[in-house]
Amino acid sequence: MSSRPFDIPIPDEPRDPFPIVTDYYCDIVCGFGRGSKDLGVPTANVEMSQLPASMNSLDLGVYFGFAQLRPVDKTTSRVNRKDGKEVEYNYGEHLSEKRGELDVLPMVLSVGKNPFYGNDFKTAELHILHNFSHNFYGAQVKFNILGHIRPELNYTTKEALIKDINTDIDIAKRTLESVNYIKFKDQF
Numbered sequence: 001m002s003s004r005p006f007d008i009p010i011p012d013e014p015r016d017p018f019p020i021v022t023d024y025y026c027d028i029v030c031g032f033g034r035g036s037k038d039l040g041v042p043t044a045n046v047e048m049s050q051l052p053a054s055m056n057s058l059d060l061g062v063y064f065g066f067a068q069l070r071p072v073d074k075t076t077s078r079v080n081r082k083d084g085k086e087v088e089y090n091y092g093e094h095l096s097e098k099r100g101e102l103d104v105l106p107m108v109l110s111v112g113k114n115p116f117y118g119n120d121f122k123t124a125e126l127h128i129l130h131n132f133s134h135n136f137y138g139a140q141v142k143f144n145i146l147g148h149i150r151p152e153l154n155y156t157t158k159e160a161l162i163k164d165i166n167t168d169i170d171i172a173k174r175t176l177e178s179v180n181y182i183k184f185k186d187q188f
């Protein structure tokens with residue numbers, strides 16, 4: 001695959017400051033729901049305040065690594081989103097071991113302010129590379145970051161953003177399958 005002008009070269013194995021690991025499970029909160037509706041790329045959003053300082057200080061951009069979900073033992077409830085809309089949190093009650101949804105899975109991570117949508121705050125959003133049968137707001141996730149793909153960019157069209165996200169996904173998939181990266185699946 002030919003690289004884009006803004007791609008950051010990916011080394012043969014994770015290099016300083018990677019790997020960075022959360023060491024604990026973080027709560028998955030809802031964003032504005034645009035990831036799945038608008039872009040066809042659902043994301044699990046995590047509060048920046050729950051992340052280790054070494055993740056908080058990363059440059060804004062796109063990263064990759066492995067993630068593992070776990071359900072939380074709470075009953076379904078309705079939670080107010082940042083824009084006031086009510087959203088149902090199921091706390092991951094539909095996550096299924098049989099469907100591989102609780103495995104350690106490859107992911108791409110966007111750390112940034114989503115300039116395309118004009119957010120004025122930073123978010124961390126994981127797109128886990130698996131076909132989930134339900135959403136899992138309120139569940140928890142633990143993850144590591146193994147490398148940096150590119151800086152966060154602004155876009156004039158949604159199609160251009162989607163195209164770049166899909167290239168990010170291809171790069172993450174290919175890299176995480178390689179021998180020096182796949183071994184970090186065992187970091188969990």
Ligand SMILES: Cc1cc2nc3c(=O)[nH]c(=O)nc-3n(C[C@H](O)[C@H](O)[C@H](O)COP(=O)(O)O)c2cc1C
Nearest residue numbers: 031032033034035108110114115116127152153168
């Ligand atoms: C792999 C990946 C790369 C992304 N790159 C960018 C980017 O360069 N610029 C940008 O404005 N948003 C980027 N986004 C963020 C999307 O804009 C974001 O997922 C979308 O705003 C959905 O947010 P929501 O969950 O709050 O609705 C990226 C998201 C992912 C998963």
